[in-house]
Amino acid sequence: MAKRVVKRPVAGRARKAGAGGAPAGKRAESYAHPEASSLLRPDVGVQAQFRKKKPPQRYRYDSSLAPALNWDGQNPGREIGEWLLALIREAAALPAPHAFETPRTMRAGEAVIEVRSLADAVDQLERLGRPFLDWAGKAERVSFEVPTLPLFLHERLSTQAILETLKGHKRDRQLDMFQLFADPQRPVHDQVLRAYEYPDKWVNRMVLGDSLVVMSSLLHYEGLGGQVHMIYMDPPYGVKFGSNFQPFVRRRDVKHNDDGDMTREPEMVKAYRDTWELGLHSYLSYMRDRLLLARELLSPSGSIFVQISDENVHHVREVMDEIFATRNFCGLIVVQKTGGLGASGLKAVADYILWYARDAERLKYRQLFRRKVVGLGEGSGARYDQLLSPDGMTVRPLTAEERDDPSRIPSEWRPFQLTSLTSGAFRENTTVPYTFMGDVFHPGENACWKTTVDGLDRLARAGRIQKAGRTLRYRRFLDDFPAFEITNVWDDVAGAADKVYVVQTSTSVVARCMLMTTDPGDLVLDPTCGSGTTAYVAEQWGRRWITIDTSRVPLALARQRLLTATFPYYQLKEDGRGPAGGFIYARRQNQKGEEVGGIVPHVTLKSIANDEPPDEEVLVDRPEVDGKVTRVTGPFTFEATIPTPVDFEGDGEEDAGAGVGEAHGTFVDRMLEVLRRSPVLHLTGNRTVALHHVRRPAKSLSLSAEAVVAKPGEREPAGARRPQGAPVSGATGGAGEVAEPRVDGDPVALVFGPENGAVSEKLVWEAAREAAAKRYTHLYVVGFAIQPNARELVEKCDATVGVPATYVQATPDLMMGDLLKNMRSSQIFSVCGLPDVRLRRRKAKGEERGDEYVVELRGLDVFDPATMDNDRLGGADVPAWLLDTDYNGLCFHVCQAFFPRTAAWDDLRRALKGEFDDAVWEHLAGAASTPFAAGESGTIAVKVIDDRGNELMVVKKLEDAEE
Numbered sequence: 001m002a003k004r005v006v007k008r009p010v011a012g013r014a015r016k017a018g019a020g021g022a023p024a025g026k027r028a029e030s031y032a033h034p035e036a037s038s039l040l041r042p043d044v045g046v047q048a049q050f051r052k053k054k055p056p057q058r059y060r061y062d063s064s065l066a067p068a069l070n071w072d073g074q075n076p077g078r079e080i081g082e083w084l085l086a087l088i089r090e091a092a093a094l095p096a097p098h099a100f101e102t103p104r105t106m107r108a109g110e111a112v113i114e115v116r117s118l119a120d121a122v123d124q125l126e127r128l129g130r131p132f133l134d135w136a137g138k139a140e141r142v143s144f145e146v147p148t149l150p151l152f153l154h155e156r157l158s159t160q161a162i163l164e165t166l167k168g169h170k171r172d173r174q175l176d177m178f179q180l181f182a183d184p185q186r187p188v189h190d191q192v193l194r195a196y197e198y199p200d201k202w203v204n205r206m207v208l209g210d211s212l213v214v215m216s217s218l219l220h221y222e223g224l225g226g227q228v229h230m231i232y233m234d235p236p237y238g239v240k241f242g243s244n245f246q247p248f249v250r251r252r253d254v255k256h257n258d259d260g261d262m263t264r265e266p267e268m269v270k271a272y273r274d275t276w277e278l279g280l281h282s283y284l285s286y287m288r289d290r291l292l293l294a295r296e297l298l299s300p301s302g303s304i305f306v307q308i309s310d311e312n313v314h315h316v317r318e319v320m321d322e323i324f325a326t327r328n329f330c331g332l333i334v335v336q337k338t339g340g341l342g343a344s345g346l347k348a349v350a351d352y353i354l355w356y357a358r359d360a361e362r363l364k365y366r367q368l369f370r371r372k373v374v375g376l377g378e379g380s381g382a383r384y385d386q387l388l389s390p391d392g393m394t395v396r397p398l399t400a401e402e403r404d405d406p407s408r409i410p411s412e413w414r415p416f417q418l419t420s421l422t423s424g425a426f427r428e429n430t431t432v433p434y435t436f437m438g439d440v441f442h443p444g445e446n447a448c449w450k451t452t453v454d455g456l457d458r459l460a461r462a463g464r465i466q467k468a469g470r471t472l473r474y475r476r477f478l479d480d481f482p483a484f485e486i487t488n489v490w491d492d493v494a495g496a497a498d499k500v501y502v503v504q505t506s507t508s509v510v511a512r513c514m515l516m517t518t519d520p521g522d523l524v525l526d527p528t529c530g531s532g533t534t535a536y537v538a539e540q541w542g543r544r545w546i547t548i549d550t551s552r553v554p555l556a557l558a559r560q561r562l563l564t565a566t567f568p569y570y571q572l573k574e575d576g577r578g579p580a581g582g583f584i585y586a587r588r589q590n591q592k593g594e595e596v597g598g599i600v601p602h603v604t605l606k607s608i609a610n611d612e613p614p615d616e617e618v619l620v621d622r623p624e625v626d627g628k629v630t631r632v633t634g635p636f637t638f639e640a641t642i643p644t645p646v647d648f649e650g651d652g653e654e655d656a657g658a659g660v661g662e663a664h665g666t667f668v669d670r671m672l673e674v675l676r677r678s679p680v681l682h683l684t685g686n687r688t689v690a691l692h693h694v695r696r697p698a699k700s701l702s703l704s705a706e707a708v709v710a711k712p713g714e715r716e717p718a719g720a721r722r723p724q725g726a727p728v729s730g731a732t733g734g735a736g737e738v739a740e741p742r743v744d745g746d747p748v749a750l751v752f753g754p755e756n757g758a759v760s761e762k763l764v765w766e767a768a769r770e771a772a773a774k775r776y777t778h779l780y781v782v783g784f785a786i787q788p789n790a791r792e793l794v795e796k797c798d799a800t801v802g803v804p805a806t807y808v809q810a811t812p813d814l815m816m817g818d819l820l821k822n823m824r825s826s827q828i829f830s831v832c833g834l835p836d837v838r839l840r841r842r843k844a845k846g847e848e849r850g851d852e853y854v855v856e857l858r859g860l861d862v863f864d865p866a867t868m869d870n871d872r873l874g875g876a877d878v879p880a881w882l883l884d885t886d887y888n889g890l891c892f893h894v895c896q897a898f899f900p901r902t903a904a905w906d907d908l909r910r911a912l913k914g915e916f917d918d919a920v921w922e923h924l925a926g927a928a929s930t931p932f933a934a935g936e937s938g939t940i941a942v943k944v945i946d947d948r949g950n951e952l953m954v955v956k957k958l959e960d961a962e963e
């Protein structure tokens, strides 16, 4: 591995010049989190050597909630109840806080009940008698197992590093870049031997994988239990599941099970559509598993928010009551959405957010406020119906026009309302007459003034008292406190503008949840990343983030969204501490005298009457902004649970690979089942290859399946069946397979890569040799990921082994078992292209500068295995491509990121106006890189993201560059 120089870490702000020496003017900076750390995760390139295997983790539900435990006659519930009562008696005799020295336990069937304190025992006892939601399979499933997988680092991304590359191509800049990636450049042996031991600098994280597996990894590889301050979860709502899976990066107009690809496969529509009613049971198990792990991750003062629609909000709340306990319920937030169109009857225009605390008594809560607006009902803005002239001499009611449009209120006239100056009880020193402007007023025999006579005098001098018939009233001005507390009805959170993802949440919704329950520098997690709204909002508000998704399409969108985002620079209280030191808030007024800062006065009758300075309230969403700085997303990593197959045992068998073993057998069966249901491989341009007679081959050593590919132009009647036992042409027969009519076509072989790993070269080699020996006409290598050398072998299989091969990418969503039933077939298997990349060397302009290089993405070649033709997609027709100008073979550093033919970089371009030539930005929206200098490794890597989110990588040596 090439050694990389690490210079000064980029922490806090570089005030004199922008990071990387940007000239004065509007400069780009990001926040760092110098006080936080996380355990070193290994780069994907060291997987083969990584040995720290962990056994699967078993999670148990709270056994007192098992549906079998009803409190009656012979039921075990009775025994548990009596045991709990005894513990309550015992704990009550202990000194406060009535905790046992060691937890008391009792076995109930498979589960173990644990009681730590009096409160615990009371809680458990209460639960025994509480009604619960039951569903199919719940009683039997008292625990579940999750594989404990390490996370490998696949990419390091940094907007600042990209901007640095654009600034120039000098070698020293190139070296400086690794600190911009926050890459500590650990030697390989450290990564192999000390991974998950070394604390490293904190970097935000995007993770590809099932949330259950990733959360389990965070818990058991990294010990992150109890360290997450807030979780925002926006799961599929459990209805119309298909619409949560957007199959294309650049097409979000998907309707549930209704995209073009589905309608071309009517039998598939039927097979997938009718499963959800039954699937609700698995949906609830799906939610319960994930919520249980989420709870483990939450800090004692932490909160979880679950966004859900009205169809299942009641069920999910029941499940959350079980997992988090009813007493930790903090609220049900109603979020107005634009929707309900086309529905008959009462239009449903709300989604819901369920909010639970890890422990309501220790909850971190920051009150949020909304601005009071004259004429509007919220916060009683409508009650401010009077105006006082600037000289304090004239009072008049607001006109209807002024109420409708407060900008019509003449400047310096102050809106106010008249409120009571009395309270309803006799008090000796305040139930007295009071003289105001020559008239005597009395509060009434059974009432009193709200303040003393001295206080009333002060109010009068401050112009706060007004005659109203036979009594006196208090003038409360709108600007006494121009804000009001938010409630659980959020009808002012605009929907996501310019949505990139079909189910994108509005940023203001997530921002409110985050600002209410976290402080800057806290850690937030989203196990359902989608287009990355939580990460985006966390980045905006200086929170640390981890976001997870099982699909590549949303993660491709989220990466682009974060890399190209710009945010206000909120001033930090302590530069050296990053956001964790807090933001600066100040009191400020605009020209009209309105309070517009993050600190607002809270003037009250009491403060005036007692001659006290008014209280002040902090509006946490209004920190001071440094207008000279454009803030960009800080460095983040792209990680995945998908490692390469590794021989952990050292016995020559790849553990996660296509070796023997029960788990792999089950996995192959599942994949076969999926392939039979969706026997269509998708290519670019809506072309497909259909497989028939998919089945297990007899006596196979390495192959997973065989099938027949109909010759081009041939069509098979949908749903027809082959007579039992009829042989597949050209291949060895097998018994007990699904019968289909005979289709004349080419017999082909399939091999499935590992469930939790990438396809290895060894797997391709062995499968290809067997396929060639058995005279199959083609080998399909199906995997979730593939090692570069394995991919190379696939391409050269025909020449090397004598059988052509094609790599077929399977979507990682497949790992979610049951839910798969509702997935679009168009997303399951796709044939990815191979990038055609041209690397050129040229003399750099300027005297001392040596060679510079340019990469051009000429296109994506997609092989059609049915016609044996190559189809080409132009370089500028891909959704995204990334360039590492100094690839070390371990992890991809995104030095340049291209989003062709989009306006993705436009915000940043505008914000950094003048810093870069237009040509630079044009490169980033095209198919050719900006020039760069040679790095130490002498190697570059290009990663292309295709329309389905598949990632295709090529590596090139600089010495092979064209002149």
Ligand SMILES: C[S@@+](CC[C@H](N)C(=O)[O-])C[C@H]1O[C@@H](n2cnc3c(N)ncnc32)[C@H](O)[C@@H]1O
Pocket: 209, 210, 211, 212, 234, 235, 236, 244, 245, 501, 503, 504, 505, 506, 527, 528, 529, 530, 531, 532, 533, 534, 548, 549, 550, 551, 554, 816
């Ligand atoms: C409703 S979307 C989230 C949208 C997100 N709030 C946004 O603003 O873009 C749900 C996401 O959860 C992902 N998902 C579903 N099941 C998952 C699982 N088991 N693990 C990880 N991600 C999952 C889907 O791929 C989808 O992107």
